[in-house]
Amino acid sequence: MSMIEEPVSGREGVSGAVTTPIGLLVPPADGAVPADAAVVYPGLSFRAHGLGLREMTPEGYDSVLEEVGHGARLLAGQGVSVVALMGTSLSFYRGLSFNSELEREIERRSGLPGLTMSTxxxxxxxxxxxxxxxxxxxxxxxxxxxxxxxxxxxxxxxxxxxxxxxxxxxxxxxxxxxxxxxxxxxxxxxxxxxxxxxxxxxxxxxxxxxxxxxxxxxxxxxxxPLAGLWAAVARAGHDPRVASEGKLFQQHFPVT
Missing domain, CATH: 3.40.50.12500 (Rossmann fold)
Known part of the structure; x- marks a missing residue:
């Protein structure tokens, strides 16, 4: 597993203030920040932790579940403001209740707001x-x-x-x-x-x-991948809308 910090066009938001990084739990072991982050949100900073998932099967997902909580704790130690699990099938494969349990585990281990790509x-x-x-x-x-x-x-x-x-x-x-x-x-x-x-x-x-x-x-x-970034940015307290992107990016994150 690895953790990589990748600033998105520096560390300044649109207001010029230093922004707190957004934490991403990503399936590949290399822990790279998704390339779209730098393009869609160039004013924000991201850090990622790799989970080491190799195969998109229930057995593969089972094998990395413990790393989700561990990675959330490590990202929190790096000063992120939110932890987002950037794996869709990893969070939906056991159903709606399990997806909610994963979010609670991320929040428990990190002490921060958490969400999944399925959410x-x-x-x-x-x-x-x-x-x-x-x-x-x-x-x-x-x-x-x-x-x-x-x-x-x-x-x-x-x-x-x-x-x-x-x-x-x-x-x-x-x-x-x-x-x-x-x-x-x-x-x-x-x-x-x-x-x-x-x-x-x-x-x-x-x-x-x-x-x-x-x-x-x-x-x-x-x-x-794009919905995951949009939601993570919103949960971190930023406006996720981007005029140059698609229809989703013209919308606010819905309040439930």
Missing amino acids: AIIAACRAVGARRLAVATAYQGVVNERLLAFLAQNGMEVVSLAALDILSIEAVHKVPDDEVTGLGREAFARAERPDAILISCGGLSTRPAVRALEEETGVPVITS
Whole structure:
């Protein structure tokens, strides 16, 4: 496991004041801050801790659960303001109650506000007013089944599903941008009147897909990595809206 601090265009926010870093628990062992952070929020600072997840399976997720609490404590010791678990399937694979338990464990171990990427995608769907979803994922069968169950538990209706059938964390980070866009396009084409496209998997590169698909379809495109950043920034007390990004980034984080 490793922990890396990566300032996003320095440590100053838009007001010029020094900002407290935002803590991210990321599945890959290298603990790198997601590249999108520097592009979307250049005025903020992030620190990350790697969990060492190798495979997107229930057994793989089970193997790193103890590292979630440990990593949350280490990030708190580095002075972060919030701890976000940036893994969607790692937080939804045991259902709604378990996702809430993970957030409580992060908060207990860190003493800070905590959230998961699964919480973020649900908040993002609600923020853009979406319930009927065209879903695109990187996952294999059993993980897709658990995602659909989690979405249903949160009042979402899945009207189509397209998946890449990927097992390893290493492989998911190598998926080309045009393949992600094509996957989202396939999910939308299979759906009847979806409110939004949801692209689930924090390891996918999704900014180009969001731009292309929102222009093509006219519906919001919610993606795990971008929703995770949007929610983490909001929970840290910052305004998460970014005028140059997609439809989600025109919205505030919903108050529940």
